[in-house]
Amino acid sequence: MIEWEEFEQIVVNKLGRDIRENKNLEQNKAISAPIDQSQFIVAGPGSGKTTVMVLKILKFIFVDDIHPSSILATTFTRKAAAELRSRILSWGDQIRQHLIEDPFNASIFLDLKTLDFNQIITGTLDSISEDILRNHRDPGAAPPVVVENFVANALMMRVGLFSQERHHEEDLREYLINLRGGKFGFNTNEMSKSLLEIKDRFYHDQVDFDAFRDQNDHPGCKLACDAIADYINDLKDKLLYDFAMLEQEFLNKLQDGKLDKFLKEIKLVLVDEYQDTNLLQEKIYFRLAKAAIENEGSVIVVGDDDQSLYRFRGATVDLFTNFKERIQNGLNIDPTLINLSKNYRSTECVVGLCNDFASLDAKFQPARVKDKPPIIPARSDDFTDFPILGMFRRDIHTLADDLAKFLHQVIYEDGFEFKAGEKSFKIQADPKEGSPTDISLLLSSPREMSMGSKPRLPLLLRQKLQEVNPGIQVFNPRGQSLERIPLVGVLCGLILECIDPDKLVQENIEKLPGSAKRRFDKWRQSAQEYIEENPEPNDPVTLKQFTDAWKTRTPLGRKNWKRDVALMDLVYKLVTWVPLLQDDVEGLVYLEAVTRTIAQTGFFSSFGSQIVFDEKYPDLEEVSIREAYWNIFVPIATGAIDVDEDLLDTLPDDRVNFMSIHQAKGLEFPLVIVDVGSDFKTNHHSQTFKRFPEDGGKSCTLEDELRTYCPLGCPDRESRDRAFDDLIRQYFVAYSRPQDVLLLIGLNSVINGYKTRDGTNHSIPNVATGWDRDMNHRGLKDLTLI
Incomplete structure (x- = not known):
């Protein structure tokens, strides 16, 4: 359509992205490359990789005249896919409108008007696989139906464990505990998750399943393989896929020639976050890349090891x-x-810390891309270069108290003032545009209670932030297990009271897990107490009247009780009396988790998530309720269903965000607080995996267990080294999230050590505070304590 020079000029002048060669050589090289140049883009944090990806796609369309439907771009998360698509549509339309308004472009006016950016294939690999398999299936073949991860866990629990009572098999427990590296907190839910992790690894690493099963001498291994086989066969019988099975099916169709028509149209394959790819996905990408090259196009991968x-x-x-x-x-x-390597996000101090942190462990360097350059600070706006801050206190309660006061000063008062050397600084939220959502607390885990049921920093800080005036709200939907959340307990208890009053069906279910029964009782008690509170509304009926009508199967406002009652309808009627499940942002996430569980059971339930009341076949009522117990309430009660805050498109703008470092990946905040040691009072061996690994841990152990039967072979690096590598990467991600201020927090013992009763000094080795794996404490440079 147009020449590169015109495209570049529009991008600079209209979109405000200076991609000229003399201003940003690397971005210019990436975007301006010819259509047949494949690229390996190593994109450091804050380096504008989304900008490069979007402009590269638009350059292919506007300059190289590539049809949008010939472009395929994958991202790692649904949020990233939505952001990519949104920016393509926005920038693409701005460029098109500019060209349409120029009379010199009359010859391409029709092409511009008919240009449809929605034809670009974007999404996660899973969503793209599902769409392509649906659109290119054989005549009469059913479209793929994919179950979410939380449903997969529930199915594994029921089909792989409960149906054959494998959850009681000591050989299986021993085998899984050995892979996991400890039995503390190991329950049926953990068994199920471990089996799913093994199953996924079979697919991801392309493991020879039969060889693995036959050549492993541990009797628990064969039980694990049998459980996994039952799970896979159950899904196949129901014509369902989980995500790993979906990707395998996509690869099979690509290799069998069933998708050749689709492949003939592909000219650009662009893959984001390639550092988190597995072997199965690599095979898919290589097959797509082969097609693109054959069509005179290219493949581009983007990522950061x-x-x-x-x-x-x-x-x-x-x-x-x-x-x-x-x-x-x-x-x-x-x-x-x-x-x-240019970082447009963060201050020079933050960039400097990231460079120092990535390079302080000499044994980490061989695990990185060869000859990788350091990050270059390139932020151009007028900013204060705040030093890296540290807040360390004698105990977790004092830390929570002081951190709450700090946040209150920053958000609602005149700011937090401090000195570093001869300079004075003040951290203050923008009075007009600033809000609590500009602040994020990153932790290894956002759980509010420890495994030993002791309060952790997220809970104590939440409580302290509620006590300040005005109070500060927190967004931490993963702070508690779903089954333990009071709102969820009330809702599930109300449902159980309605569908199975007096536990008549529940008491007749054999082999119901004891932990589920105990949780059901707690839910019912919460529901009964909530009913006694007589919550609004009281007109036209009260909550008690509604639940009593269900218990007695007495219709309200109609003559006859319905034959088929959808549990989803019951839920939405009940939440009328539980306003926090409608009005509170965390409550909405919890409600969505419950309703998604109910909705997904419709894929494999005989009754489609309905309770059946049929006078001709009265047994159907009990059977449908029994199925609801197994498919919905047992998974929730036993911890198989995880909260997924990705259900929200954006973070709430009136709350401080608490999240795991993994959750924060791809995000940025003006002020980031990283917990580097609020859990570490002493150098206790049970916590070493979080700060200074003694061995490879569960993921590396499983990797070693399976890679013998994988085309990749055994890993080159020892398992402990890989665990260290992963921990360094985790905190590198955390330290590269802030735009302006980075505050590290923890207990005094993390940086000063501690004394035992005999007066001996002990240190706490911790990757996050600058220890290398050889026990050298290199420290974090220029840390200003507040």
Whole structure:
């Protein structure tokens, strides 16, 4: 359509992105490349990788005249996919409108008017696989139906464990505990999750299942394989897929020639977050890349090995660090290496800390992309270069109290003032545009209670922030397990009281897990207490009248009781009396978790998440209620259903965000608080996996267990080294999130050590505070304590 020079000028002048060669050489090289140049883009934090990806796609359309439907771009998360698509549509339309308004472009006016950016294939690999399999299936074949991860866990629990009572098998428990590295907190839910992790690894690492089962001498291994096989067969019988099975099916269709029509149209394959790719996904991407090259196009992968966080989900970072060699050997493609090292997000102090942290452990360097340049600070606005701050206190209660006061000063008062050297600084939220959501607390886990049921910093800080005046709200939907959340207990208890009054059906269910029964009783008690409170509204009926009508099957406002009653309808009627499930942002997340569980059971339930009342077949009532117990309430009660705050498109603007470092990946905040040691009073061995690994841990142990039967073979690095690598990457991600202020927090013992009763001094080795794996404490430079 247009020349590169015109495209570049529009981008600079209309979109405000200076991609000129003399201003940003690497971005310019990435975006301006010819259509047939494949690229390996190593994009550091804050380096504008989304900008590069969007402009590269738009350059292919406007300059190279590539049809949008020939472009495929994958991202790691649904949020990232939504952001990518949103920016493509926004910037694409701005460029189009500018060109339409120029009379010199009359010859391409019709092309511009008919340009449809929605035809670009964007999404996660799972969503793209599902769409392509649906659109290119054989005549008469059913479209793929994919179950969410939380439903997969519930199915594994029921089909793989409960149906054959494998959850009582000591050999299986021993085998899984050995892989996990300890039995503390190991329950049926953990068994199920461990089995799913093994199952996913079978697919992700392309493991020879039969060889693994036959050659492993541990009797628990064979039980694990049997449970996994039952789970897989159950899904296949129901024509369902989980995400790993979906990707395998997509690969099979690509390799079998069933998707050749689709492949003939692909000219650009762009993959984001490639550092978190597994072998199954690599095979998919290589097949797509082969098609793009054959169609005179290219493949572009984007990622950062220093931000690889998902080994526990099967990611293999070596596929990224060795990408050039792997794709050259596999497809005879020689991609151009481009390092996006300019950081446009953070201050010079934050960038300096990230560079120092990534380089302080010499044994980490071989695990990184070869000859990787340091990050270059390139933020151009007028900013205060705040020093890196540290807040360390003698105990967790004092830390929570002082941190709450600090946040209150920053948000609602005249700011927090301090000195560093000869300079004075003040941290204050923007009076007009600032809000609590500009602040994020990052932790290894946002759980509010420890495994030993002791309060952790997130709970204490939440309480302290409620006590200040005005109080500060917190957004931490993952702070508690779903089954323990009071609102969820009330809702589930109300449902149980309605569908199974007096527990008549529940008492007749054999082999119901004891933990589920105890949780059901707690839910029912919460519901009964809530009914006695007589919550609003009281007109036209009260909550008690409504639940009594259900208990006695007495219709309200109609002559006859319905034959088929959808549990979803019951839920939405009950929440009328539980306003926090409608009006509170965390409550909405909890409600969505429950309703999604109910909705997903419709895929494999005989009754489609309905309770059946049929006078001709009275037994159907008990059978449908029994199925609801197994498919919905047992999974929730036993912890199989996780809260997913990704259900919200944006974070609430009136709350401080508490989240895990994994959750924060891809996000940025003006003020970031990183917990580097609020849990560490002493150098206790039970906590070493969070700060200074003694061994490879569960993910690396499982990796070693399976990789013998995988085309990749055994990992080159020892398991303990891999665990250290992962921990360094985790805190690198945390330290690179802030735009302006980074505050590290913890107990005094984390930085000063502690004394035992005999007066001996002890230190607490901690990767986050600058220890390398050889027990050298190199420290974090220029930390200003407040």
